[in-house]
Amino acid sequence: xxxxxxxxxxxxxxxxxxxxxxxxxxxxxxxxxxxxxxxxxxxxxxxxxxxxxxxxxxxxxxxxxxxxxxxxxxxxxxxxxxxxxxxxxxxxxxxxxxxxxxxxxxxxxxxxxxxxxxxxxxxxxxxxxxxxxxxxxxxxxxxxxxxxxxxxxxxxxxxxxxxxxxxxxxxxxxxxxxxxxxxxxxxxxxxxxxxxxxxxxxxxxxxxxxxxxxxxxxxxxxxxxxxxxxxxxxxxxxxxxxxxxxxxxxxxxxxxxxxxxxxxxxxxxxxxxxxxxxxxxxxxxxxxxxxxxxxxxxxxxxxxxxxxxxxxxxxxxxxxxxxxxxxxxxxxxxxxxxxxxxxxxxxxxxxxxxxxxxxxxxxxxxxxxxxxxxxxxxxxxxxxxxxxxxxxxxxxxxxxxxxxxxxxxxxxxxxxxxxxxxxxxxxxxxxxxxxxxxxxxxxxxxxxxxxxxxxxxxxxxxxxxxxxxxxxxxxxxxxxxxxxxxxxxxxxxxxxxxxxxxxxxx
Numbered sequence: 001x002x003x004x005x006x007x008x009x010x011x012x013x014x015x016x017x018x019x020x021x022x023x024x025x026x027x028x029x030x031x032x033x034x035x036x037x038x039x040x041x042x043x044x045x046x047x048x049x050x051x052x053x054x055x056x057x058x059x060x061x062x063x064x065x066x067x068x069x070x071x072x073x074x075x076x077x078x079x080x081x082x083x084x085x086x087x088x089x090x091x092x093x094x095x096x097x098x099x100x101x102x103x104x105x106x107x108x109x110x111x112x113x114x115x116x117x118x119x120x121x122x123x124x125x126x127x128x129x130x131x132x133x134x135x136x137x138x139x140x141x142x143x144x145x146x147x148x149x150x151x152x153x154x155x156x157x158x159x160x161x162x163x164x165x166x167x168x169x170x171x172x173x174x175x176x177x178x179x180x181x182x183x184x185x186x187x188x189x190x191x192x193x194x195x196x197x198x199x200x201x202x203x204x205x206x207x208x209x210x211x212x213x214x215x216x217x218x219x220x221x222x223x224x225x226x227x228x229x230x231x232x233x234x235x236x237x238x239x240x241x242x243x244x245x246x247x248x249x250x251x252x253x254x255x256x257x258x259x260x261x262x263x264x265x266x267x268x269x270x271x272x273x274x275x276x277x278x279x280x281x282x283x284x285x286x287x288x289x290x291x292x293x294x295x296x297x298x299x300x301x302x303x304x305x306x307x308x309x310x311x312x313x314x315x316x317x318x319x320x321x322x323x324x325x326x327x328x329x330x331x332x333x334x335x336x337x338x339x340x341x342x343x344x345x346x347x348x349x350x351x352x353x354x355x356x357x358x359x360x361x362x363x364x365x366x367x368x369x370x371x372x373x374x375x376x377x378x379x380x381x382x383x384x385x386x387x388x389x390x391x392x393x394x395x396x397x398x399x400x401x402x403x404x405x406x407x408x409x410x411x412x413x414x415x416x417x418x419x420x421x422x423x424x425x426x427x428x429x430x431x432x433x434x435x436x437x438x439x440x441x442x443x444x445x446x447x448x449x450x451x452x453x454x455x456x457x458x459x460x461x462x463x464x465x466x467x468x469x470x471x472x473x474x475x476x477x478x479x480x481x482x483x484x485x486x487x488x489x490x491x492x493x494x495x496x497x498x499x500x501x502x503x504x505x506x
Contacts, residue, residue: 023264024227027256028234029184029220033197035176035207036151036215037080043150043174044071044114044303051154051170052213063172065109070302077148077174078306080206081121082316084176085146087204087323090125092313098148098300103293106166107152115149115177117297121306122146127200132328133192141193142181149175176206182221182232187252191245194218202349203324208385211243218242222252223269224259234259235269239276239283251276255283327352335364344372350387357393362400370400374414378421390423398428406439408432411485440486443495446479449487450495453479454503465504472496 042049045060061069082092097119100112125143129135153171155164178197184190198209198216209216220242223234239255242248254276259269273287322330324346331342331352345351351371359367375396379386399420403413408428416424416431424431440446454461457475464471479492 023260025224025256025260025263026227026231027185027222027224027252028182028231029186029190029222029252030182031178031180031184031190031193032219032221033178033194034151034217034219035084035178035201035209037077037174037176038205038207039074039076039080039174041074041076042172043074043077043148045074045172046072047172049173051151051167051173053169055156055165055167056169059168059171063109064168065111071114071300073303073306074174078121078308079316080174081146081148081176082308082313083204083320084178084201084206085122085125085143086313086317086320087200087206088122088125088127088143088146088178090122090143090146092308092316093119093121093123094308094310095119095305096121096148096308097305098303099297100300102296102298105152106164107155107171109153109168109171113150113152114300114303116147119305120145120147121308127193127196128325129189129192129196133196135189135192139183139189141183141189144179144181146179147177149177151175187249187256190220190252191249194248195245199324199347203327203346204320205349208349211245214243218248220248220252220255222255222259224256224263235271237269237271237283238273240273240286242276247276247278250278250281251283254281258283335359335368337364337368341368341372344376348376348386354386354393358397358400362397362404366404367400370396370417374417375421378418382421389421391417391420395420395428402428402432406441406488408437409439409485409488411480411489412437415485438486439488440483441488441491443491446483446487446491447495447499449482450479450492450499453482454496454499461500461503464500472500475500 037043037049039049041047042058042060042063045062047060047063048058050058062071085092096116098114099117101115101117102112104111122143123145125146126140127143128138128140130138151170151173154167154169156167157164159165180193184193194216198211201207201209207215211217218241220239221236222239223232223236225231225234237255237259239251242251255274262269271289272285274283275286276283327346328342331337331345332339345355345368355367355371358371375386375389375391378384379389382389396417399408399413399416402408403410408416412432416428419431426434454475457478460471460474464475476489476493476496479496480487480489483492
């Protein structure tokens with residue numbers, strides 16, 4: 001994993017910069033997104049959907065394809081799929097059904113995948129891209145269909161030489177597959193579409209969409225054509241299992257470059273499935289058209305059709321939260337927050353509500369700063385989501401109030417935040433009393449501590465007086481340490497600067 005991360009860091013942030021318009025060539029791109037649903041149980045069994053528990057601990061008979069076991073549809077997965085298609089402004093279909101997609105592989109115990117190839121639960125919908133996504137133009141990327149399907153098991157290689165191990169925890173976990181129309185023309189548009197899809201599905205509680213752990217996986221179909229020709233006239237190649245926005249950009253650019261190179265040399269592009277090698281920045285053949293399996297789709301006789309009423313759809317629609325576009329506009333207008341703070345909060349499930357419960361009676365910018373900087377810093381360090389943190393709105397609210405009232409310093413507030421996120425249940429007031437904290441606001445005492453600090457660091461003082469401005473932060477930090485964090489940073493900064501100015505005058 002660390003090797004892969006190093007390779008990805010070497011890739012250009014926005015692909016290889018191949019221009020599809022150069023030389024009169026353009027590209028056509030369509031996406032297939034496989035998204036794990038936030039359901040507690042699997043799609044067709046009551047087994048836990050926690051696929052990363054100890055291997056083969058969340059497996060029911062139907063997941064392992066034990067003869068005589070029958071699938072039973074999880075209604076929560078149907079509801080999540082409906083939320084997704086409604087969030088995309090598409091249509092929930094009144095009747096949908098399941099098909100068997102036959103292929104044999106170790107990670108597919110049934111010998112087929114249960115999916116919705118022909119009568120999916122959702123059709124239509126779109127995502128709009130534009131200047132907010134860094135594009136110089138506006139575009140609607142339309143959704144062709146959204147279907148429910150089951151995930152495969154996990155194959156584990158190289159543990160025992162000559163053997164492949166199977167973990168069935170993931171077998172049968174509920175997915176939605178979102179298939180776009182071929183509306184996308186560049187690698188950047190594709191990456192921004194996926195990013196915006198992540199934000200939407202997280203925001204409405206459908207999936208966590210973490211590409212790094214496989215809860216969102218992306219396949220890309222790419223073809224090229226001469227400018228002025230039919231944009232669907234090129235031969236399509238599929239790029240499988242792209243697992244980050246950076247890889248999506250680079251893989252599309254690399255494949256477009258490969259196809260243009262072939263056609264420019266008078267060769268033909270063969271329809272095939274390919275992978276992407278981050279080390280070389282090129283795509284490679286995994287399966288030719290001739291080797292492609294015949295999936296032999298057929299209706300699944302064990303699963304009845306799904307009939308959905310208009311009243312049920314309207315009820316699901318009523319449970320949807322405000323969609324991200326409206327939330328962005330409202331947060332900007334109501335709280336005058338920066339674009340960066342808004343995007344950070346929208347991208348974390350439950351964060352906007354957390355912020356707004358605090359901001360109604362406090363300075364919104366200060367609350368946003370604490371949420372996006374201090375809290376998110378701790379969440380990142382702990383590899384944790386806000387929803388899984390023990391920190392409560394009441395705890396952070398009391399902490400911010402104590403800071404605003406000068407009952408604690410910012411250093412003390414940050415210490416308390418860490419304790420709350422570690423699970424501390426006592427209130428801010430109780431912890432202040434337990435630690436015997438008192439804000440040091442005696443200027444004469446702070447000045448004496450600062451003088452002692454400057455006397456102990458003559459080299460840094462001399463450097464600052466010679467124009468080395470970076471020495472100032474060191475001296476302020478050392479003075480803060482000497483006060484044991486009980487002085488306000490702004491007081492320490494002011495007094496240290498005054499002493500240095502006095503020394504300079506001397």
